[in-house]
Amino acid sequence: MRNRYLDLLRFLAIVRVVVYHVTGWAALTLIFPAMSVMFALAGSLMAASLDRTGTPAVLRRLRRLLPSLWVLAAVFVPAMLLTGLPLTPKVLLWLVPVSDPPANGWGALALSVIWYLRDYLWFVLASPLALRLFRRAPLPTLLAPYTLLAVIEFGILPGAPTVLREFGLYFGAWLLGFAHHDGLLRRLGNRVLVPAALVLGAAGMSWILTHPGARGYDLNDIHLGNALWSAAFILLVIGRAPAGAAWVDQNPVLGRAVTVLNRRALTVYLWHMPFVVALTPLVDVVGWSHQDPVGLAIRVVLVFGLVGLVTMLVGWVEDMAARRPPELLPGGARKTPAGRAAAAPAGPAPAGAATRAIPAPRRPAKVATAEINAG
Incomplete structure (x- = not known):
């Protein structure tokens, strides 16, 4: 049975991501570190899948992940090829993005969120081994990505590839998802968990305040502070x-x-994100600037509206990838054939049926008693 609290967290995370990309408000990243929360929830689900089916869970997870990307690529890759993107073998990365797939100028901005799928893909591939290591040595395994990130941020490992840096940044959240699934976080008493969250939060905030990025205190620019602050948040809310x-x-x-x-x-x-990028110059023309609260609200509503439309058009791909019956809008009442038959209006009774009593056939008492007991 689904935990609706975790569903609510994912709902809030998605809404926060969209609103942030429309408004650019850095404070939102501090109030709700959505990406780390999403990775933690995904890590918990991945551990549950591995427990159910073992290593084949990796292929099942990829089967659910990639079709939605392919639909996006089917629209945007031809458009980018027609507007200057060179046709090289790297275009195949749009099928399985183990590295950043190529994009031209406008495509790189509109499709910038692909990094999440790249990291998600690597985390899924690493999960069978990582879960074994985590269960043998939980604390050292959990500390490993944070240590890696610190080594990179302090310049001890210069020139680290992007995937390695983001293993340090987000794989710790994924492992906290493992800890949630295994019940380790729940078994930690408040005397341990709350002080640990406070220490991590204080360390993260200290780093954030002393190492502002290009956009001020936006967590996306402050990797170590992001990881520590997000870990504290996850400990408390998950x-x-x-x-x-x-x-x-x-x-x-x-x-x-x-x-x-x-x-x-x-x-x-x-x-x-494509709608955010497309709408920005259009709404600027009519004067809805980023400084105007009404204009920002209109931008948010327009983006959600357009996303809602495209979701109704292609969102059913997620149902097919999960091997569920496709739905235009999930969550509605689904009638079974028996339910539809029961709800169907009865046909008109033959003339005179109301006045003619049909005697019930006599049945042995033993049969009648058995039917009552079965009901």
């Missing part, structure tokens, strides 16, 4: 996650929205 959140579904609108965004998270994530 480490003390309740077993459920039934209240989410008590509000039909909220419950449906949470369901839709969870079932269409990848589609929303992949497609929102």
